[in-house]
Amino acid sequence: MRGRQSVWSNPKVQQRLKRFVTCADEVHYLHKRAGRECDFFRGFSEQGHYGKNGPQATRQGIYCASPSGRFLGSVNSNDPGRVIAMLDAAWAAWNKLPKKQRYLDPAPTDTATGRGRRGEPLYPADGLACRIYVRDLPRPKQAPARDWRGSAWNTDTVWFRKAEARAFLPAECKVGAQHDVPRALVERLARFCFIDSVRGQTAAYESKQIEQARLRVTVTKREGSKVFVRFEGATHAKAGARSVQGEIEGVAGFDLTKGRFEEFQMTLRGTRRNGTRFNFRQGDPGPAPIGFALALADPADRTAPAFWWRYWS
Numbered sequence: 001m002r003g004r005q006s007v008w009s010n011p012k013v014q015q016r017l018k019r020f021v022t023c024a025d026e027v028h029y030l031h032k033r034a035g036r037e038c039d040f041f042r043g044f045s046e047q048g049h050y051g052k053n054g055p056q057a058t059r060q061g062i063y064c065a066s067p068s069g070r071f072l073g074s075v076n077s078n079d080p081g082r083v084i085a086m087l088d089a090a091w092a093a094w095n096k097l098p099k100k101q102r103y104l105d106p107a108p109t110d111t112a113t114g115r116g117r118r119g120e121p122l123y124p125a126d127g128l129a130c131r132i133y134v135r136d137l138p139r140p141k142q143a144p145a146r147d148w149r150g151s152a153w154n155t156d157t158v159w160f161r162k163a164e165a166r167a168f169l170p171a172e173c174k175v176g177a178q179h180d181v182p183r184a185l186v187e188r189l190a191r192f193c194f195i196d197s198v199r200g201q202t203a204a205y206e207s208k209q210i211e212q213a214r215l216r217v218t219v220t221k222r223e224g225s226k227v228f229v230r231f232e233g234a235t236h237a238k239a240g241a242r243s244v245q246g247e248i249e250g251v252a253g254f255d256l257t258k259g260r261f262e263e264f265q266m267t268l269r270g271t272r273r274n275g276t277r278f279n280f281r282q283g284d285p286g287p288a289p290i291g292f293a294l295a296l297a298d299p300a301d302r303t304a305p306a307f308w309w310r311y312w313s
Helices: 002-008 011-017 027-032 036-045 080-096 162-166 183-193
Strands: 062-065 071-075 128-136 153-160 178-180 210-223 226-239 242-255 260-273 288-296
Touching (some): 002 080, 011 080, 027 036, 036 062, 036 071, 062 080, 071 080, 153 183, 183 210, 183 226, 242 288
Antiparallel strands (some): 128 153, 178 210, 210 226, 226 242, 242 260, 260 288
16 A cells, blocks of 8 residues: 555656556465466566565565566655656566567466465355455554655455355344354454555464454344344454554344345454564554455455465365
8 A cells, every 4th residue: 555655646756657568466476386477577577676685575566567566666665756766667678678579479378387375256246245445543642654655544355255244144044133243254354454564564363363253233124134233342462562453343244044144244353562574663562543444346356365275164
């Protein structure tokens, strides 16, 4: 999100991007896994800004390459000036590239010995997919930071299969009925969703680090096949000095005939403590307030959750 705010919203960057075809993907997958797209990415990223640091170094950043896989330029920065300079240099390199070297000929074939496992095919079309938003909440008697950190926020997704989505409701959905959501599903929220990624990447929690994970559902209304519920609960994840603890509230509407949620809103207001290597909490360990909001994802948005491979393994 920091890059979107400082770089991709910049008018000069947007003007230059008209020369390029832009795309985004999960860098760890492309860097470490097997498959045609991974081989293609490594072919040019090894020549980029982190390539000299060895095969184990991250390849995170912005890359420009020709359709044939020729390296044109790269940078890892949230400074629009540096990105503009890289884009201009990449465009100049493209214009110098002979036309016969610009495109793949013949069409690529998959020669990889193994295939990487991607998250997108696991999208639960008949289940529950939510978009997650996380940000710092106002702190009493403390003004927000004056730089990008003062308005930082982040986003992710969370998925539940059809049977898991139905497990958010009582077996018999009559008004007043209550139900405790299975702990494994609440743990998925506590471990992978309610994490302090406001300013940057952070680690998930292990199951043994979840000290509390409860979510009670109450049926509040019934209109034909549509059931309306209220959520109340709490989670507490703690890994050493790092933790997130808070109270859950929410409402949802489920169509029993269609077998899916048509409304879903959930929030967690809580407290976070300390940080991890890459989430920019140096000098700001807290405790401090943090907020999370979940809502139904756009069906066209099939972006896999950050820790999808740990859901159903």
